[in-house]
Amino acid sequence: MTQARTLGEFKKSGAKTVNVKEEMRRNLIRKLESGETLFPGILGYDESVVPQVANAVLSRHNMILLGLRGQAKSRLLRSLTNLLDPALPIVAGCEIHDDPLRPLCRRCRDLVQERGDETPLFWLSPDDRLVERAARGGHDLASELTMHYGLLPRAHRGIFALNELPDLAGRIQVGLFNILQEGDVQIKGYPVRLPIDVSMVFTANPEDYTARGKIITPLKDRIGSEIRTHYPATVEQGVAITQQEAWTERGRELRVPRYIREVAEGIAFAARRDKKIDKRSGVSQRLPITALENAISNAERRAVLRKETMVVPRVSDIYAALPSLTGKFELEYEGELMGADNVARELIRASVGEAFSVYLGSADLRPVVAYFEAGGNLKLRDDASSGDMVAQLRKVPGLFEALSHLGIGGGEPTPVTASAAEFVLEGLYGQKKIGRSDDRGFVAPERHSDADIDLEKLERLRRMKKQVN
Template structure:
């Protein structure tokens, strides 16, 4: 093998062979998805069925596209198609593990599974100095968040999510465990007003398995988080986005008048 895991040529082997194969990145997301589907080990023997939502495939590909454009990623090493291939394999494995543990009939990956596949992402990235300062995990998380935001826009651009956002603004919080079974997760998500109705945009019906509906609703929440409409952290999970502090001009007085800080002398 004359290439490393990141697609970089191993120089001694290149010198010995005397030639190299020049490759190029997929030009479109659709091409990337097709290559990943062809090369990834997804048709594997399993006691349960695996159903990968289209938005999960799109997020994995957008992740690679965004990494190739990110200034924190070393352009000389590049980002090969191995990144989405490895990521989607790990995502499916995590979904299978959860489904087997919960004794479910179908395994459906969630956005949480993409975050769980961080080692598969960071292992395929060579970072510049700026990226090294932030850390591989931080860079990868930011890329995943940006990828989710792009795919969310594809499906929900212009959609009215006021009800969902209001639920969090009124004090609602929701912490999702990646190992929770689908039925329990749907029950939690159904408590958020207006959320489960929005999954229809993804082409789902009320007769879909809980695993499919849970994944779709979680994708919507992750999309809102990606666009800073709601917040998410490790302790509280999903919650209301913190309100921006008033600017000094607004704090100083009404009508945009500047406060009078003139010092008085006796």
């Protein structure tokens, strides 16, 4: 349909305007009937969060998403614009997106009365109808014509998204009562009450939301649906999200082995289980995304230095990505004693060990382990070229025979072979079947007697006590 340029043209078209929640409900039903994806780019929520959001929209509820950081809450809220009409007519120049058939503000009422069917219209896109920040301030002017509207009135006929609701001051929370229950808002300093047509959506951390005194109880009562988000349920889901979000197109030929993707993802899963990391803060899904990007960058830098045309990340590149890991989690007391870098290295090692079990759990690697137990060692440089690395790795008997478990044959490019062979050694180290030292590289595993282990525990307790005192 051609977009009407004036109020008269709009009336002649026979089109009507509807309440924003009814508009979202209608478009949601149409998408469900046609089998369309409701929220493109939102992965891992099809069986949990998305149905609950759909139910809230069908119920015409205001809603809140409760979840830890990095669970795509803000992205999901922004995706609600997919349920808005492609274009919405407003009175041209209106700050609050006035309905040309039912104008609210004084300016638009006067304009329609003065120009009638010649009143000019403007059409808003769905993205123009999303407002995401809290309103501030106001003016001391008393005339309705000089009134400055806050962000909430500017969300009229759209979606108002407020992130981290518990951080909102109590007096402002009280100010939301009317819009949530009665659907109107009072402009501070003016004898004006505006009936606002808006869908209200919020986000919050579950612990803050349930903490006494953070949220005024009547405000909770006025929010129709409370939906809990979550981290990916499986490594496969996480890999799919990271693959979608990570920036990997760098201009050079790039091959990211599947096991490298799973190692990067497994770090987040290991961190969410680790007692040294604060569960209340969560471990953002941004962790594996930035880890993979940084690992690729390290591999890219090496390829440029060694004049290699193909970029293939290795496990050592993930260890080089520590700066992208340590800011993504909060440490408990024991973790603080160890230090963020050491905790991150432990997480990488655990993740490599788990990925190794998946791919090489059935491989016969006894010759490899025997080589190191017999006194062999292998020190690999992080910036070694693929050719040099493969030449060094060939010293280890039985190593390259195991690569078939990774789908690596004799015809693979050298960078791919180097990455796979290093993964085998890193996996054995992750499972503590071989050791590794800064001076000698991969070596025989350390053997601890029960007495040694007890002494280590006592020393750790002594250090912790000293720290407390």
